Amino acid sequence: MAKIMKDDQISPPRRGRRVPRTTDSRHNLGIAPNLLRRNFRAEEPDRIWLADISYEPTDEGWLYLAAIKHIP
Numbered sequence: 846m847a848k849i850m851k852d853d854q855i856s857p858p859r860r861g862r863r864v865p866r867t868t869d870s871r872h873n874l875g876i877a878p879n880l881l882r883r884n885f886r887a888e889e890p891d892r893i894w895l896a897d898i899s900y901e902p903t904d905e906g907w908l909y910l911a912a913i914k915h916i917p
Contacts, residue, residue: 865907866901887916 850856855871887893893916 867898867900885916890917891915 874904881893885893895916896912898911900907900910901904
């Protein structure tokens with residue numbers, strides 16, 4: 846079916862772009878403490894791990910990137 850649609854230049858209708866909802870700040874929970882206080886020196890192995898998630902809109906939808914870093 847995909848080949849036929851491509852050959853005939855047919856594409857499904859596109860819906861409006863949806864912005865991903867990643868954070869709901871309407872809660873009574875406190876802010877997480879900064880345990881590192883910008884001290885990125887680990888006193889022993891496997892103690893410090895950093896992580897972040899980002900997203901970017903593309904023509905085919907949202908592209909998500911997750912990064913994890915271990916600080917030895």
